[in-house]
Amino acid sequence: MTYFLTMPTPRSSSPLNRGRNVIMMVSDGFGPASQTYGRSFWQYQNNYTSDHITSLDEILVGSSRTRSSNSLVTDSAAGATAFSCALKSYNAAIGVDPNGVPCGTVLEAAKKADMLTGLVVTSRVTHATPAAFSAHVAHRDMEEIIATQQIGDYELGRQVDLMLGGGRCFFLPNTTEGSCRTDSRDLIREAQTHHGWKHVLFSGTEFESLVKARDGAVPLPLMGLFNSDHMNFEIDRRNTQSDEPSLNRMAKVALESLKANSREKGRGFFLMIEGSRIDMGAHNNDPVAHIHEILEYHRTIQVVKDFVAQNEDTIMISTSDHETGGFTLGLQVDPKIYPEYLWRPEVIERAKLSTEILTMKLMAFHANEPKVKSAHSQERRRRVEHYVSTEILERGLGIKDPSMDEIESLADPTVRSADVMRFLSRAISRRASLGWTTMGHTGVDVNLYAKGSPDIGKYTMDKLRGNHENTDIGNFMSWFLDLNLKDVTDRLAK
Template identity: 55%
Template sequence: MFRSGSTFAVSAFIMAVDRPLLASRNSSEASNDRDIAEEDALLTGHPTKRSSDGRRPWAFWREVGLFVWAVVATAFVIVLAVFYQKSQDSKHNYKSPSGKRNLIFMVSDGMGPTSLSLTRSFMQFQNGAPWSEQLVIDQHLIGQSRTRSSSSLITDSAAGATAFSCAMKSYNGAISVTPDHEPCGTVLEAAKKAGYMTGLVVTTRITDATPACFAAHVHQRGEEDRIAEQMVGDYPLGRVVDLMFGGGRCHFLPNSADHSCRGDNKDIVELAKNNGFNYIDNRKAFDDLKGGSGLDFPMLGLFAETDIPYEIDRRNETDVYPSLHEMAEVALKALSEATRNSDKGFFLMVEGSRIDHAGHHNDPAAQVHEVLAYDKAMTSVLDFLKHDETEGVMVSTSDHETGGLATARRKPFTRPYHSQYSY
């Protein structure tokens, strides 16, 4: 016997038993059954049963149709995008790189963002220019780079230039050798092997770390005597540099000669001449090159015993030392004329070398003028590229920053520190 109030439930149960079990199920219930069947199929590995006549349900073919439509639509969009890009390339006359090329690689050694800020402000003040006036290098600044070496968070010029020349990180002091002291091929050597002419223009010793990394391989940057020998052709690859301008004459003179700094009595100038080099060592001989049109290759020009003086001093000795932009202009013209009838161009490395030294010496006046000299050399390179018949590319970068230069402001007539004591 059922309790009072349950009559309706019992009646509903009897009615349900009298009818076919699935007669009253709605679509959601059927869908649930399909879901359960699919789950069972996934768990057991047995396929779900198809309809009694063996045909797949309409839902299956609808999903296949949607998939095919998506594939066709995607392919159509890709084809449309390709045709649009080709039309844009044709409109703007874009061409794949081919044919003769020149590459000028410029290095502002030891220069960082603060060096540029200080130099820019000095230029504006000196010229009475508005605060918006920019350096030439400002107009080509596109980013920054991470410069650690394999042995230190702070790289030196040797490891930095090895990364530039070999595209490999190495330890501080390495001259185009890997961390396990194996020589690595340089971009200058590759250019020479490919038939290009090559050159190096610097304001330090030509045997200093940055130029050395393009044309020598030694374990430590201090081996400048050996670097000098390799640069003039005492080298497994023979002579790989066609033109060198800079300082460092003392490493090319035998120690029996005045102003030599070699540790032995080898005469590297004589070795260079025996290997075909034309040699000059003073301003008059440089001027006799007639801006490059009177230059005979290969050329070795050493204009100072060690480093060419800072620009702030050199500008008062123009009759003794050529400037960075003058050396760059002569090199560019000479290399351009020498490759005029060749299907190969040239590779030239130009370094604003002594920005680095001014930073190390905490000499902001010298550093500003070194950056200005580099900026002027960049102007010369850009002007050359604009007017030269051969297409060319200039790449300008810095290897690291030196000196910890900081620019700040303080109130006039106050000490840069605060103390209760007088000094």
């Protein structure tokens, strides 16, 4: 069932139907198996029966096909560009068509129609998905340029009113420790001096102080860059006391702030929220990081659903750009033996940190362990093996029954970090009877979810039911908000 094979015409020739809101939610790398995983683990944690459904299950309306213009298996850049520009483009494309020509995005068209706009992510804000809504470059790795466009230094000027996530390093001059830029531009200073950003925050503490001072709705424009790189995995954010807000907290504040600031002039808003690190947990084949990102996304979905239920002319859409990991619930270790169809959620529940953090801890231990006569001396090996078995496996992953092969492999001073992460991820996945087919993306269809406020009619919501091309989602948002993406594309070409 496909409703928008071509760009829809605006619903009227009049100015924007003021006051309408769209909340686009992207669960990066989140396929149907991951939703089953999230539901099953949530039921186990809360002692729910198998008929309990999650905040996402309640609003399932269809599915989305994910291929890009040049591959059955898309990447996040092309996947997000399909949502933002309502067109297919090549893998790595950020807000450009297959010829590399900039295409107007839903966010930019909303801004042109005098709406407020926002981006809330747990990745770097310059990463593929948020970039595809707010920038135009030939390749996703051009994050220095993406950052300059996001603050407002390009043809259209500042288009984003609220931007929360990680990626601070791309906004700092190369003279600053931790900068990712190759030039000396200070984008934080430029944003505030030349592009009207009122506030730029670097920590969860600063964020909460401002929220408290403004009774829950922060002043706009506001930028929060809460980590130099991606924000922490949710399980690490909770267990290492990092000074970062959660995704659901950022989403709640963003919604209230956009509502408060748009209500003054009777205009609506467009907000994109991404559960970015669902994908990264799957890339690592880490079922621990993956599940806690999924559960946090469920909490964020509930926040948005509550907002939609209480505000007229509002629609939320949630879908994924692609699936990651070829994730499966069920693992047959030996094909010669009839499989035991098991699911061991208690294995996942015992884990306290992501395999990413544990890999960093182990590699730091290897690097800092004092050298003795030989790198393979018995004394050194005993210390490392003790650290591996207690700090990494037992306290980190909750694995109390490691084999000597597992301990010795991780204790090897020549082990590479990539091998450590894969080893840890496989160790816990195997014990939980979970499988992965790849550390990359797959081409399967992904679920599509949607909910409209009580005043939104069945005719409107029915347009999202069934199986769709990913571009249909961009076209639907454009139609609902009465936007003209072509006008923005034309402006970019001047």
